[in-house]
Amino acid sequence: MPSAPSSPSLAPPLPTPADLTIRVRDWRFARKAPPQRWWLGGDPVATAWHNALSATFPRGEAFFIEAVRAHREGAPAPLAAAIRAFVGQEVNHSREHLAFNRLAAEAGYDLSGIDQRVTALLGRMRGRPVILNLATTIALEHFTAMLAHDLLARPSAYAGADADTLALWRWHAIEEIEHKGVAFDTWLHATRSWSRWRRWRLRCVMMLLITRMFVRNRIADTLDLLRQDGITGAGAQLRVLWWLFGSPGALRRVFPAWLGYFRPGFHPWHRDDRALIAPAEAEAARVGGGL
Ligand SMILES: [Fe+2]
Numbered sequence: 001m002p003s004a005p006s007s008p009s010l011a012p013p014l015p016t017p018a019d020l021t022i023r024v025r026d027w028r029f030a031r032k033a034p035p036q037r038w039w040l041g042g043d044p045v046a047t048a049w050h051n052a053l054s055a056t057f058p059r060g061e062a063f064f065i066e067a068v069r070a071h072r073e074g075a076p077a078p079l080a081a082a083i084r085a086f087v088g089q090e091v092n093h094s095r096e097h098l099a100f101n102r103l104a105a106e107a108g109y110d111l112s113g114i115d116q117r118v119t120a121l122l123g124r125m126r127g128r129p130v131i132l133n134l135a136t137t138i139a140l141e142h143f144t145a146m147l148a149h150d151l152l153a154r155p156s157a158y159a160g161a162d163a164d165t166l167a168l169w170r171w172h173a174i175e176e177i178e179h180k181g182v183a184f185d186t187w188l189h190a191t192r193s194w195s196r197w198r199r200w201r202l203r204c205v206m207m208l209l210i211t212r213m214f215v216r217n218r219i220a221d222t223l224d225l226l227r228q229d230g231i232t233g234a235g236a237q238l239r240v241l242w243w244l245f246g247s248p249g250a251l252r253r254v255f256p257a258w259l260g261y262f263r264p265g266f267h268p269w270h271r272d273d274r275a276l277i278a279p280a281e282a283e284a285a286r287v288g289g290g291l
């Protein structure tokens with residue numbers, strides 16, 4: 001991708017691979033309910049964590065689209081094309097997770113509390129300078145890229161999952177990896193006149209704030225859903241914390257990648273993990289109608 005002509009010293013060639021394809025797969029999932037309520041191997045905690053994430057996706061992804069679009073003006077042609085593909089992918093993700101969330105509601109889960117909390121939080125964010133929304137988006141896109149990498153890198157952790165439901169998550173993970181650099185490259189474009197120090201400082205401060213918020217809120221949401229399964233109290237809290245930070249350690253495992261974000265000069269494509277895509281794609285295509 002060409003560097004910004006206005007500040008060549010601050011905009012070296014981007015690490016985004018020149019041969020990267022961001023493919024919008026307009027596939028359909030989650031049109032029939034999983035055979036069991038705890039679709040992820042019969043594990044209530046793992047299922048609740050994923051259901052809680054899904055409940056936040058439609059509104060969260062709309063926020064990401066808004067934040068990226070607000071800074072597309074003057075983008076070089078390859079970045080403008082990448083932004084269009086990013087929007088196409090995120091719109092489809094929202095549609096499919098809305099369908100998934102409807103199935104969860106039909107299964108008896110009340111997701112309205114999570115939805116209200118996300119709506120209120122995003123409403124507060126929308127009142128801020130738009131560059132802060134983009135800084136928020138690159139932090140959260142790093143979270144989704146890390147979790148997507150982990151999902152595709154450890155098929156054994158999902159061995160007991162309902163195949164059709166897992167296909168939805170794999171499809172989403174594939175596309176999150178493909179577009180993981182788009183918001184970040186938009187950020188580099190939007191802040192091209194900033195000093196490296198100013199850019200690094202805001203990016204890192206925002207990551208710390210977002211991490212606190214993301215971890216706290218997703219745990220609260222997971223506990224909300226577990227309560228609806230009758231799993232409550234200190235025992236529920238310990239089970240969630242152990243699942244996230246002990247074994248299998250969904251958040252513990254992404255800690256090194258999280259830490260990497262604080263490195264000056266960090267870019268999501270310093271880790272090229274496109275090799276994870278092909279093995280996961282065939283099964284997602286079969287279920288989603290892409291084959
Ligand atoms: Fe997405």
Ligand SMILES: [Fe+2]
Pocket residue numbers: 064090141144176179
């Ligand atoms: Fe994304």
